[in-house]
Amino acid sequence: IPTVSDLYTSGELSPSSSPDPSLQPSNSLNSKISLFKGSITTLATTCIVNAANESLLGGGGVDGAIHSAAGPGLLRECRPLHGCRTGSAKITKAHALPSTHIIHAVGPIYIRAKSQRPGLEADLLRSCYKTCMDLAGQKGGSIAFSCLSAGVYGYPSGEAAEIACREVRRWLEDQEADEEAENKVERVVFCLFENKDVRAYLEWLPKIFPPE
Numbered sequence: 001i002p003t004v005s006d007l008y009t010s011g012e013l014s015p016s017s018s019p020d021p022s023l024q025p026s027n028s029l030n031s032k033i034s035l036f037k038g039s040i041t042t043l044a045t046t047c048i049v050n051a052a053n054e055s056l057l058g059g060g061g062v063d064g065a066i067h068s069a070a071g072p073g074l075l076r077e078c079r080p081l082h083g084c085r086t087g088s089a090k091i092t093k094a095h096a097l098p099s100t101h102i103i104h105a106v107g108p109i110y111i112r113a114k115s116q117r118p119g120l121e122a123d124l125l126r127s128c129y130k131t132c133m134d135l136a137g138q139k140g141g142s143i144a145f146s147c148l149s150a151g152v153y154g155y156p157s158g159e160a161a162e163i164a165c166r167e168v169r170r171w172l173e174d175q176e177a178d179e180e181a182e183n184k185v186e187r188v189v190f191c192l193f194e195n196k197d198v199r200a201y202l203e204w205l206p207k208i209f210p211p212e
């Protein structure tokens with residue numbers, strides 16, 4: 001899977017005309033980020049991230065695809081977890097999937113969170129990405145994210161992509177600064193399934209991960 005650095009070299013990713021001036025270009029960050037278009041159920045990363053709901057008992061969208069490909073052992077492992085709060089995540093084994101672990105993250109329902117308090121939707125989505133990176137950091141290796149909340153939960157793709165890119169960059173910078181970090185996240189894959197999300201990431205990745 002090509003990294004952001006590879007995508008700049010091949011010309012598949014173009015530098016942004018309006019990069020964030022507060023963010024420094026970094027090749028070490030760009031070579032840790034990848035884009036993949038297709039089903040997350042095919043990826044053999046250490047962790048894959050499921051867009052779950054608070055019950056953790058399965059559903060439609062990527063959650064349905066993951067449960068049906070992982071097999072019934074996944075639901076058996078999820079039942080005793082007793083659900084998960086919005087903005088957080090819990091980890092299981094990957095069962096019949098090619099990855100090793102599944103991180104089940106519960107993203108916000110966009111309209112509901114925003115109507116509770118403007119900005120709550122972004123806080124909750126950011127908290128999902130942070131919790132997933134923390135859990136993946138305990139395992140080391142690689143993590144592939146689905147576009148949390150960007151399906152039936154109604155989060156606009158562009159806003160969701162900006163939050164995902166910013167939070168992952170912030171987390172990786174913290175990891176680089178922490179010399180004592182034991183298990184490291186070496187690779188982050190943004191797994192995109194729909195063209196609206198592809199367009200959003202082609203816009204936001206060059207702003208948050210500019211070329212050197």
Ligand code: AR6
Binds near residue numbers: 040060152153
């Ligand atoms: N691989 C990768 N991404 C996928 C796949 C796949 N196989 N299938 C869909 N997507 P959604 P949400 C993308 O609706 O908005 C479920 O019923 C899709 O294009 O799956 O967080 C849960 O049980 C979209 O960009 O999750 C919850 O009840 C992204 O996955 C609720 O939906 C997320 O869309 C969660 O809603």
